[in-house]
Amino acid sequence: MSAAPPPPSAEELPAPVIRNRRWIPRLVWLVPIVAAVIGISLLIKNWQNAGPQISISFLSGEGVQVGKTLIKYRDVTVGHVSAVGLSADHKTVVVSADLSKDAASLLQADTQFWIVRPRIGVGSVSGLDTLLSGVYIGMKTGTAARRERQFVGLENPPALSHGPRGRELELHAARAGSLGIGAPVYFRQFQVGRVIDENLLPDGSTRVTVFVEAPYDNFVKPVTRFWNASGIDVKLGADGLSVQTESLAAVIAGGLAFDDGPTEAVPAAAGAPAEFTLYKNETEAMAPPDGEPQYVRMRFAQSLRGLEVGAPVEFVGVNIGSVIAVDLGYQPQDRSFPVIVTAKVYPRRMGDAYEVLTAQGKTENDETMAAFVGTMVNRGLRAQPRSQSLLTGKLYIALDFLPASPHAAFDSSIRPLELPTVNGTFQELEANVGRLIKKVNDLPLEQIAADLHTDLTDLHETLSELHGRVLPSAVDTLSALHSTLDSAGRTLDVESPLQRGLTDTLSETRSTLQAVHELADYLDRHPDALLRGRRPQKMPHSPAALSSEARP
Amino acid sequence: MTALRQSFELGLVRCRTCGIAVSRASLRIDRRCPRCQSRVEHRTPFSTEMTLAWLIAGIVLYVPANLLPVMHTSGLMGEEDSTILGGILEFWRSGDWDIALLIFTASIAVPFTKFIAIGLLIFTVRKNSGWQQHQRTVLYRIVEFIGYWSMLDVIVVALTSALMQFQVLGAAEPRAGIAFFCAVVVVTMLSALSFDPRLIWDRQT
Numbered sequence: 001m002s003a004a005p006p007p008p009s010a011e012e013l014p015a016p017v018i019r020n021r022r023w024i025p026r027l028v029w030l031v032p033i034v035a036a037v038i039g040i041s042l043l044i045k046n047w048q049n050a051g052p053q054i055s056i057s058f059l060s061g062e063g064v065q066v067g068k069t070l071i072k073y074r075d076v077t078v079g080h081v082s083a084v085g086l087s088a089d090h091k092t093v094v095v096s097a098d099l100s101k102d103a104a105s106l107l108q109a110d111t112q113f114w115i116v117r118p119r120i121g122v123g124s125v126s127g128l129d130t131l132l133s134g135v136y137i138g139m140k141t142g143t144a145a146r147r148e149r150q151f152v153g154l155e156n157p158p159a160l161s162h163g164p165r166g167r168e169l170e171l172h173a174a175r176a177g178s179l180g181i182g183a184p185v186y187f188r189q190f191q192v193g194r195v196i197d198e199n200l201l202p203d204g205s206t207r208v209t210v211f212v213e214a215p216y217d218n219f220v221k222p223v224t225r226f227w228n229a230s231g232i233d234v235k236l237g238a239d240g241l242s243v244q245t246e247s248l249a250a251v252i253a254g255g256l257a258f259d260d261g262p263t264e265a266v267p268a269a270a271g272a273p274a275e276f277t278l279y280k281n282e283t284e285a286m287a288p289p290d291g292e293p294q295y296v297r298m299r300f301a302q303s304l305r306g307l308e309v310g311a312p313v314e315f316v317g318v319n320i321g322s323v324i325a326v327d328l329g330y331q332p333q334d335r336s337f338p339v340i341v342t343a344k345v346y347p348r349r350m351g352d353a354y355e356v357l358t359a360q361g362k363t364e365n366d367e368t369m370a371a372f373v374g375t376m377v378n379r380g381l382r383a384q385p386r387s388q389s390l391l392t393g394k395l396y397i398a399l400d401f402l403p404a405s406p407h408a409a410f411d412s413s414i415r416p417l418e419l420p421t422v423n424g425t426f427q428e429l430e431a432n433v434g435r436l437i438k439k440v441n442d443l444p445l446e447q448i449a450a451d452l453h454t455d456l457t458d459l460h461e462t463l464s465e466l467h468g469r470v471l472p473s474a475v476d477t478l479s480a481l482h483s484t485l486d487s488a489g490r491t492l493d494v495e496s497p498l499q500r501g502l503t504d505t506l507s508e509t510r511s512t513l514q515a516v517h518e519l520a521d522y523l524d525r526h527p528d529a530l531l532r533g534r535r536p537q538k539m540p541h542s543p544a545a546l547s548s549e550a551r552p
Numbered sequence: 553m554t555a556l557r558q559s560f561e562l563g564l565v566r567c568r569t570c571g572i573a574v575s576r577a578s579l580r581i582d583r584r585c586p587r588c589q590s591r592v593e594h595r596t597p598f599s600t601e602m603t604l605a606w607l608i609a610g611i612v613l614y615v616p617a618n619l620l621p622v623m624h625t626s627g628l629m630g631e632e633d634s635t636i637l638g639g640i641l642e643f644w645r646s647g648d649w650d651i652a653l654l655i656f657t658a659s660i661a662v663p664f665t666k667f668i669a670i671g672l673l674i675f676t677v678r679k680n681s682g683w684q685q686h687q688r689t690v691l692y693r694i695v696e697f698i699g700y701w702s703m704l705d706v707i708v709v710a711l712t713s714a715l716m717q718f719q720v721l722g723a724a725e726p727r728a729g730i731a732f733f734c735a736v737v738v739v740t741m742l743s744a745l746s747f748d749p750r751l752i753w754d755r756q757t
Contacts, residue, residue: 025598028746031739032609039616068632133631 051079051099056113056137058153061093063117063135071097071113073139078103081137095153097137107149110142114154126157156181158196165214166193169226171256173206173278177228178254185210186229186257192216195256208278210256225261226278227285230254261286291348293321294369295416298383298397299329299338302423307385307395313343315399321345323397341383342416343397370412377410377420379403385424395424558753565594566750599748600674606743607670613736614663620729623709627722635729636660636705658704659733666702666740669695670747677751685752692749699741706734 061084063069071079079099087094099107116138118127130136140158185193193216197209212220232245245251256278279285304326313321325342347354347369373381380403388394399419408420423431491498523529559566564573570588578586585592621633634642636659643652669691676688709730716724 025602028598028602028605032605032612035609035612035735035739039612042616042620 049101051101052104052107052149053082053096053098054079054107054149054151055094055096056151056153057087057092057094058115059092059155061095062115063130064093064095064115064137065134068134069095070136071099071103071139072116072136073103073106073141078106078139095137106139106141107147108142109144109146109148111148111151112140112142112154112158113151114138114157116157119157167212167217167220168196168274169210169212169220170275171208171210171226171278172275173208173228173280175206177280178230179208179228179256180254184255185212186255187212187216187219188259190216192219208256220258221260223261224258224276225285226256226258226276227282228254228278228280229257229282257282259286291346293344293346295324295342295344296373296383297414297416297418298341298343298421299418300341300383300385300421300423301336301338302385304339304341304385304395306387306393307339307341307397311388311394311396313345313397313399315345315350316401317398318349318351320347320349320399341397345399370417373417373419374410374412376401377408380405381419382408383419383421387424560594565592567592568596595750595754596746596748599746599751600677602746603670603743604674606739606746607667607674610663610736610739610743611667613732613739614667617729617732617736620732621727622705622729622733623712624725624727625716625722626724627718627720633727636733655705655708658701662698662702663736663740666695666699666744670740670743673747673752677754680754688752689749692744692747692752695744699737699744702737702740703734706730706737 058064064081064084066081066084069081070077071081079097081095082098083096085094085096086092114137116127116130116136118131137153138157179195179198181195181198183195184191185195193210193212195208196211197207199207199209201207210226229245230251232243232251234241234243258276259282307323307326309323309326311323312319313323321344323341323343325340327340327342329338329340330336331338353372380401381399382402382405384398384400384402385395386398388396402422405420405422410420411418490496493499522534526535529535559573560576563576565576565579566573567585567588567590569590570585572585572587574585574592576594579592583591583593618636621635622639623634625632625634636655640652640656640660643649643655673688673692673695676683709724709726712724713726716722
């Protein structure tokens, strides 16, 4: 293009109409204003969302990371850890956390916090997601009205984190067995709850808190008995072998079971109590209530090897208690070591006797009990160790009436009651066998053997003499005897002259005798013949004729 | 330099688009450039004001851009919201100081430099200062040039979010912070664009 025309002077041009639109570019100021508004609104939103800051103390902060570790309620994130530090006394780890605003209402004074770590137990596996993602802090709301910002974290997660409906029950037991938190609770082999807490009470007993879920908590009645279902119950009965267990998990991890107890045991107080006794096993649980145990002591002057703590105490064959201690005593009078057995017996198990005792209006106290036992001792009640089984050699204590036993003094003022004892039958047997063996031992066996040996030598000598001298002559004698017998045989032979002569002689003798017979016969009929002589006979068959015909 | 006469005194106006010098007189009739038809001004009107407005908007937006998380990563190792500064610190702590330095330069140093540089330019122009006019012009060109490089963070987040989608194993999502950061970059670029570097040389004697 050509050069611009020379600038005309201001005068020759019409004054330009300047439209004042200077405000349009100024609209650009809206940009920072909008930006500021957005920024401020974000800030306000943040500030509004900022919930309370809490601090939780744990014994260990293992795995807790600032900014990364989350606080979760029902597996929903409600906050995150903002700082981890030590407490002033360096004994706990204080975890500070920022919670979202809507989580503020969850912070009751008894809200619980715990660190969720992977836990693998026999009964359950939990927190596996934390293996890779790292730990998080779980949270369970409480019920208290008071708000709190400082919490003490739990070292173990509560068994129930999300309060399902149901009932919490407290079970008391001397020992909890192999139960753990989370162990199942069974009702007729159905799992209906879990163990949520275990405590050792100051008196040494244990308190197990269980939770029975909602539809099933109706099964818990005043008559319900709880027992430890860990392990396998093997019974060898008359009808064969029966194995009973609640579940395989319960065998390994332990568990509880409950069922209705004997109905006659309904306590007067109706309703649903929250406390129960935890029995050792089903048999014990289903047994009628035992009442208060009585303690008795027995002194045995014999070895009680095979008697264990827990061995039964039987009264006329009925289990009424168990041995609780076997101690060695010492009696300075005769410097003996009696075995002192302490046992607890439940008088209530004695059935009618107990009923009678209570029916007499006597209260169940030591005095009446002592008097009762005293009369029984006078009637011959004795404690005796007996063998449960010859195979195992286990003993039990039998309380039995042995009227034949020697009289024993019973001091009803001693506590615990001291029962007179007699030695066990098996031990008696053993002692008898021992005595027998001792007698056998006392026999002069060596002397006898020596004597026997001498006798045997003599016998041997005698025999050899017999063999050398007596036997040959015996042989001679025998041969002589043989020839004698031979000749005798010859003599007695039928064909021998002797025999023949004898036969003839005998024939003659017979003829003679016949004649004599005829004569006698004739004389009998004709006695006069003796005087007149024989007359002729006309009879056709005379005895003489007959005898002559018989003649060969 | 003072001996040189300014275009205003010569009655000439330069077109910023095609560089042609137009006589002011002709512009009174038509304000458009006779060659490229773009609007020709002797000095961009309200230049410093607009620059300042954009600049302030940039600074305001820069606050949430740094405070809000720019990216949300989730995976087997948990979930995490990362801010720009947090990311830099993480890289630095894990030993990747070079990457940390790169991100720091692109995300913190450059925007800051731009704020300071543009602020300085506006301030000196308003003060009608004759100080270091050449250097300030160079500074302006640099600011104009490095403006794009601040988009590095935005690109990183965009790429990561697009590529890292493995559902449970790992996933990255952009968060509000990156939008603010992007806005900061755009707004500062607009700010630099609104500035008329010819003002540096204007000196009312």
